[in-house]
Amino acid sequence: NAGVTQTPKFQVLKTGQSMTLQCAQDMNHEYMSWYRQDPGMGLRLIHYSVGAGITDQGEVPNGYNVSRSTTEDFPLRLLSAAPSQTSVYFCASSYQSRGVDGELFFGEGSRLTVL
Amino acid sequence: QQQVKQSPQSLIVQKGGISIINCAYENTAFDYFPWYQQFPGKGPALLIAIRPDVSEKKEGRFTISFNKSAKQFSLHIMDSQPGDSATYFCAASSNAGNMLTFGGGTRLMVKP
Numbered sequence: 001n002a003g004v005t006q007t008p009k010f011q012v013l014k015t016g017q018s019m020t021l022q023c024a025q026d027m028n029h030e031y032m033s034w035y036r037q038d039p040g041m042g043l044r045l046i047h048y049s050v051g052a053g054i055t056d057q058g059e060v061p062n063g064y065n066v067s068r069s070t071t072e073d074f075p076l077r078l079l080s081a082a083p084s085q086t087s088v089y090f091c092a093s094s095y096q097s098r099g100v101d102g103e104l105f106f107g108e109g110s111r112l113t114v115l
Numbered sequence: 116q117q118q119v120k121q122s123p124q125s126l127i128v129q130k131g132g133i134s135i136i137n138c139a140y141e142n143t144a145f146d147y148f149p150w151y152q153q154f155p156g157k158g159p160a161l162l163i164a165i166r167p168d169v170s171e172k173k174e175g176r177f178t179i180s181f182n183k184s185a186k187q188f189s190l191h192i193m194d195s196q197p198g199d200s201a202t203y204f205c206a207a208s209s210n211a212g213n214m215l216t217f218g219g220g221t222r223l224m225v226k227p
Contacts, residue, residue: 004158031213040124042204042217043159050213058214090158104151104215106158 006107023091031094032074121218134192138205145207
């Protein structure tokens with residue numbers, strides 16, 4: 001099994017550009033989420049989804065959009081990139097459909113630099 | 116404002132020593148407390164987790180101690196090895212919610 005697959009692994013953007021980070025999982029997990037990791041800040045939740053067609057905001061949603069048209073895919077869109085969005089982004093999934101009291105499976109991350 | 120505060124930010128331990136990482140939380144609704152381990156260039160992976168109905172959980176060299184009244188929990192790594200060098204994150208969640216809240220992380224280095 002591939003688990004959670006994120007693409008691209010590295011991306012450089014200019015301020016104002018838009019892009020989509022892709023996330024796919026092959027474990028039939030209902031719950032999927034996006035985190036950003038910044039030094040000293042830990043992992044902060046951007047958006048999450050508890051099933052196809054259902055999404056909700058996390059701690060730091062501004063500047064990001066998500067959609068969940070299938071169980072497998074959960075793309076993260078940056079609408080107009082800003083230097084403050086320079087970070088490492090992680091997608092994670094869990095079999096739990098409600099609550100997060102089970103194991104989260106993470107992808108290997110996407111490192112984004114906004115100039 | 117971080118709901119889960121983790122300390123220290125970095126830790127250096129000699130091989131064979133004990134590594135201790137502490138976390139404190141404010142939200143009394145939290146009822147699940149996992150620890151994640153992250154190696155460079157990889158995503159975090161679940162290491163061990165505890166629920167508040169027990170005060171301690173041990174898995175091999177890794178132990179979580181939980182103090183509900185103080186709203187604190189800690190990770191102890193016994194007989195620390197160079198292979199344990201990684202970043203460790205504590206986290207917490209509530210069964211009523213859909214978010215796992217992470218601490219700021221601790222970078223552990225175990226010297227040979």
